[in-house]
Amino acid sequence: MLGLMQSQPLLISSLIEFAQRHHGDGEIVSRRVEGDIHRYTYRVLASRSRQVANALDSLGLAFSDRVATLAWNGYRHLELYFGVSGSGRVLHTINPRLHPDQIAWIANHAEDRVVCFDMSFLPIIQAVHSKCASVEHWIALCDPDKLPADSGIPNLKSYEAWIGSQKDQFDWPQFDENSASSMCYTSGTTGNPKAALYSHRSTLLHAYAAALPDVMCISARDSILPVVPMFHVNAWGIPYSAALCGAKLVLPGPALDGKSIYELIEAEGVTYAAGVPTIWQMLLGHMKPAGLKFSALQRTVIGGSACPPAMIQAFKDDYGVDVLHAWGMTEMSPLGTVCTLKNKHLKLAESEQTEIRLKQGRAIFGVDMKIVGADGQEQAWDGQSYGDLLVRGPWILSEYFKGEGGNPLIDGWFPTGDVATIDPDGYMQITDRSKDVIKSGGEWISSIDVENIAMAHPAVAMAACIGVAHPKWDERPIVVVVVKPGMELGREELLKSYEGKTAKWQIPDDVIFVDAIPLGATGKMQKMKLRELLKDYRLPGL
Numbered sequence: 001m002l003g004l005m006q007s008q009p010l011l012i013s014s015l016i017e018f019a020q021r022h023h024g025d026g027e028i029v030s031r032r033v034e035g036d037i038h039r040y041t042y043r044v045l046a047s048r049s050r051q052v053a054n055a056l057d058s059l060g061l062a063f064s065d066r067v068a069t070l071a072w073n074g075y076r077h078l079e080l081y082f083g084v085s086g087s088g089r090v091l092h093t094i095n096p097r098l099h100p101d102q103i104a105w106i107a108n109h110a111e112d113r114v115v116c117f118d119m120s121f122l123p124i125i126q127a128v129h130s131k132c133a134s135v136e137h138w139i140a141l142c143d144p145d146k147l148p149a150d151s152g153i154p155n156l157k158s159y160e161a162w163i164g165s166q167k168d169q170f171d172w173p174q175f176d177e178n179s180a181s182s183m184c185y186t187s188g189t190t191g192n193p194k195a196a197l198y199s200h201r202s203t204l205l206h207a208y209a210a211a212l213p214d215v216m217c218i219s220a221r222d223s224i225l226p227v228v229p230m231f232h233v234n235a236w237g238i239p240y241s242a243a244l245c246g247a248k249l250v251l252p253g254p255a256l257d258g259k260s261i262y263e264l265i266e267a268e269g270v271t272y273a274a275g276v277p278t279i280w281q282m283l284l285g286h287m288k289p290a291g292l293k294f295s296a297l298q299r300t301v302i303g304g305s306a307c308p309p310a311m312i313q314a315f316k317d318d319y320g321v322d323v324l325h326a327w328g329m330t331e332m333s334p335l336g337t338v339c340t341l342k343n344k345h346l347k348l349a350e351s352e353q354t355e356i357r358l359k360q361g362r363a364i365f366g367v368d369m370k371i372v373g374a375d376g377q378e379q380a381w382d383g384q385s386y387g388d389l390l391v392r393g394p395w396i397l398s399e400y401f402k403g404e405g406g407n408p409l410i411d412g413w414f415p416t417g418d419v420a421t422i423d424p425d426g427y428m429q430i431t432d433r434s435k436d437v438i439k440s441g442g443e444w445i446s447s448i449d450v451e452n453i454a455m456a457h458p459a460v461a462m463a464a465c466i467g468v469a470h471p472k473w474d475e476r477p478i479v480v481v482v483v484k485p486g487m488e489l490g491r492e493e494l495l496k497s498y499e500g501k502t503a504k505w506q507i508p509d510d511v512i513f514v515d516a517i518p519l520g521a522t523g524k525m526q527k528m529k530l531r532e533l534l535k536d537y538r539l540p541g542l
Contacts (some may be wrong), residue, residue, distance in 0.1 A: 013086035013172035020046035023246025031253035050170035052083025186330035195401035202395040207240035227275030258286030276304035308455035327360035331397035383423030438467035
């Protein structure tokens with residue numbers, strides 16, 4: 001016997017329609033590429049999203065055709081989020097920080113028909129447009145008077161002229177909620193980048209879950225600043241959750257330096273912000289010397305890579321801001337866990353609470369996880385046993401676009417590539433990426449633990465731990481360090497700081513000081529590139 005409830009598909013168009021009807025005057029604030037601040041409301045966003053849908057119809061795009069973007073976090077990009085997916089096409093966000101050859105390969109693999117881009121990325125478009133065989137239309141996200149007279153790009157249109165001639169009335173189509181809504185390529189796999197293809201259903205379920213109190217705790221009383229890019233796993237789903245709840249949305253554009261982010265947080269009364277650790281390093285680096293404080297910021301979600309304990313403590317102790325450690329992947333839409341305390345933890349001492357907050361957190365409803373040993377057997381949730389982390393759920397990838405890489409699942413579970421522990425309360429802690437863990441004398445050393453101790457030193461701006469070959473122990477850890485400007489730090493001083501904080505055999509064998517650590521397109525440290533740069537390095541005494 002079936003239930004007698006109405007059957008309505010979960011579609012992205014319903015989010016913007018809801019936001020318009022119930023939160024029409026809710027604010028959306030954007031720092032534009034031009035540098036000025038733009039303001040409008042969910043009501044205007046909905047209207048312009050419908051113009052986008054009509055404009056796509058005018059180009060003759062079919063259902064499920066791909067529309068690509070190379071754009072910062074801004075209101076025009078947001079309109080494409082709803083106008084493209086809502087009309088039944090697939091939004092394809094491309095990471096503009098990738099090499100142009102990779103961008104061209106991705107556009108061809110996705111068979112993009114339209115590319116919409118911010119003017120700051122015009123040089124990239126000029127470099128790749130002749131290599132993108134499937135792309136028929138190039139749209140510059142600007143006013144007509146900002147369009148270059150001689151760009152060298154055929155059929156280049158101004159976004160405002162393109163949608164400006166369209167009606168703002170559009171009947172959003174109804175279709176199967178399992179239809180593709182957006183796609184995002186990940187370079188965190190072997191070989192060529194592979195695409196996660198999200199559905200309307202998975203996106204809405206993820207938006208619901210992300211807004212829950214024990215996850216991002218998003219409400220109509222929030223002013224949200226997603227510093228995480230809209231080209232990085234749909235800004236962790238925040239644009240969708242914000243529309244679902246009617247939250248004020250503050251979009252930072254290309255200005256991601258500490259000063260610009262701080263000014264935006266204060267000017268717009270931001271209560272909640274989200275981003276990767278490198279962004280918050282720049283923010284704290286700007287604030288501390290100037291003696292600045294937050295007037296409204298209450299919490300920030302930090303993910304993308306492990307958050308150093310020193311950063312969590314600085315936010316909490318110096319600025320009264322709660323850090324929610326989070327973990328996920330492009331293949332997971334991306335949220336998997338968020339670290340919030342349970343009721344029974346509230347009476348614990350601050351130091352004991354901090355120990356919990358340092359973990360990546362517990363699974364949110366919709367995500368199931370387990371850890372397995374080398375023999376494939378599930379490991380105990382005792383906080384000590386570690387193994388490969390596997391996940392499954394309704395917004396987790398079943399296979400990559402076009403079947404690239406074959407079937408990635410193991411008995412229905414997606415292998416994350418992370419090594420982790422899970423404690424009896426369900427709190428998961430990443431001990432390393434499986435490719436980064438250091439195997440020394442039959443034991444594993446967590447590169448994250450080594451990095452966190454280094455990051456706690458007041459003179460360290462950034463630290464990366466990698467393993468190097470050793471004739472007796474197979475591998476030994478070394479730590480590569482960037483020193484904060486104006487400060488001095490010696491090898492022996494840093495190594496001495498490890499004493500009493502970790503087992504003696506886990507202390508790195510050497511410290512290498514560099515001007516910069518290579519970062520990937522999403523702000524993560526590129527240890528593969530670091531290993532390549534240090535391929536001729538030999539440990540002292542060998």
